[in-house]
Amino acid sequence: MSVLLLSNSATHGRPYLSHALEAIADHFSGRTRVLFVPYALADHDGYTASVAEALRPIGLSVDGLHRSPDPAAAVGSAEAVFVGGGNTFRLLRAVRRAGLLGPLRGRVRAGLPYLGSSAGTNLACPTIRTTNDMPIVDPEGFDALGLVPFQINPHYLDADPGSTHQGETRAQRLTEFCEDNDVPVLAMREGTWLRVNAAAALLRGASGAVLFRRGHEPAETPGGTDVSWLLATVARFSTRG
Secondary structure: OEEEEEOOOOOOOOOOOHHHHHHHHHHOOOOOEEEEEOOOOOOHHHHHHHHHHHHHHHOOEEEEHHHOOOHHHHHHHOOOEEEOOOOHHHHHHHHHHOOOHHHHHHHHHOOOOEEEEOHHHHHOOOEOOOOOOOOOOOOOOOEOOOOOOOEEEEEEOOOOOOOOOOOOOHHHHHHHHHHHOEOOEEEEEOOOEEEEEOOEEEEEOOOOEEEEOOOOOOEEEOOOOEOHHHHHOOOEOOOOO
16 A cells, blocks of 8 residues: 655645655656546636646646546546545545545555545545534545544644634644544644555654644654554544434
């Protein structure tokens, strides 16, 4: 399995995807075409065009999955796949309704290179329960691809000690998640990505991440940390409701 999971695709002051372009080029080495899944945004054509422009400098052509008359067949014949960011609930509903959860999971586990960004990174987790997004649609269930056995929180934001805002911080919300679910959450700051190959997982990016686990204090996790041990996670999600 070859999976590259980005916290974000857009970085302030930099072209789209440019912060991770070298990692993407290495991840898709030997491939010339990428099947792009644009379902997390409403404008599928515009989104696909933006991705095509961003990946052109590294020699990759992009095909929008939304243009295929048979999405499952397109997944079955793809050289590589990129699931873009946007709203995770919208993305999961579209992927589920197209009958693609099983085909995507099977092909990636068999070796199809998978690139996810933001919502696409959430989709690679067992569930989408640690997304930051508003549930603008009913995804008809939270279960996702389960390419990694732990949860990820993209776009992680540290609390501002000078803020007067009285709402929950991201850390508080993720701590609450761990109180009810016995599964680690790797909260990745922007500019960070996770590379997963076979039995290895390596965190990259200068901003690093924070690891949340039940019964543990949040742990700072710098870029360059080997987090392969997380691949042995046995996730236990709450079924109370």
